[in-house]
Amino acid sequence: MLADVYNLSGQKVGQVDLPDSIFNAPINVSLMHQAYVRQMANARLGTHDTKTRHEVSGGGRKPWRQKGTGRARQGSIRAAQWKGGGRVHTPHPHKYTLAMPRKMRRAALRSALSVKAAEQAIVLVDELALPEPRTRLMAQALNALVGDASTLILLPQKASYENVILSTRNLPDTKTLLASYLNIRDLLTFDKVIMPVAALDVITSYLGR
Template identity: 60%
Template sequence: MKVDVVDLKGSKVKEIELPASIFEAPIKPDLMHQAYVRQMANARLGTHETKVRSDVSGGGRKPWRQKGTGRARQGSTRAAQWVGGGKIHTPHSRDYSLKMPLKMRRAAVRSALSAKAAEQSVVIVDNLSFGEPKSKLLAQAIEKIVGKQTALLVIPEKDSKIDVLLSADNIPHVKVILAKYLNIRDMLSFDQIIMEESSIDVLKSFLTVKERAK
């Protein structure tokens, strides 16, 4: 797959060929859905907690004797029917995380990248840096490249792209992500993927399928 490489003004600089193993992989909606559900589940904190009868204080003494009072028998004032008593069938902390093999997660990323590339929603830029943090300049550049669409900016590393990270903080429809952290949720949440050319090498380093030696 050959695509144009553009600059921050949206002008064509050159043409490159994207690695077929990443951008022309089989598109598997079921696998992408599984990876998306896993990522959303793993983002849940599961910190909700309520107190059961054994967690509340007091209630060590029987309120009144078992028989002869005319009232219903009670064993503790910390039972659920009493004010301040423990709760029944209420939520407790739990782990919502789901497991998925690494090979399947990477295959889902390749599938999503291929789907985006097939829709012509992947734009390769030669360089995203401005030299200094300027949200206005970044917003203008993104508008020239993809118009008013939401954009996911993929950069190769953090240290040399601090200006891009800081500039994108003030733009609501833009997010910056490192190439090694590219994930299914972000790719499916944005209209366009704007990728710096050097990020392709980072993707190739961990997404390329290695053939087994015969």
């Protein structure tokens, strides 16, 4: 699959061959959904907690004697039916993590990349470099490449792209991400994906197997 390569001014400067095994793979919607649910579930902290009647302070003494008062028997003023008492059937800390084999996760990424490629939502650039960290310069480049669409920028490494990373921090609906950290949520969240040709090599190195 041939794809056009552009410069930061939006001018076509060449073409590159996208591997069909990654960008023209069978699209499995259910697999992408499973990978997305897994990623969102694994992001949950699971630290929410409520106190039971044994954790609420006070209530150690029986409020009144068992019989002879005409009132319902009570053992503690910290029981669930009392104001300020403990809670029942409420959240407690636990893990939400879901497991998914690596082959399935990578197949889901291939499906998502194939969807983006079919929608012509992948924009390749010959080199993504800025002379200085300026939001204005990055905004001009994005406007020339994708217009006002939300954009995920994939970088091959962090070392030589500090200016790009700094220049996108104040841009709405724009995110920079290392190509080795590519994930299903970001692929499905953003409208367009911009990557230099060097980032394509990183993706091919682990998804092309």
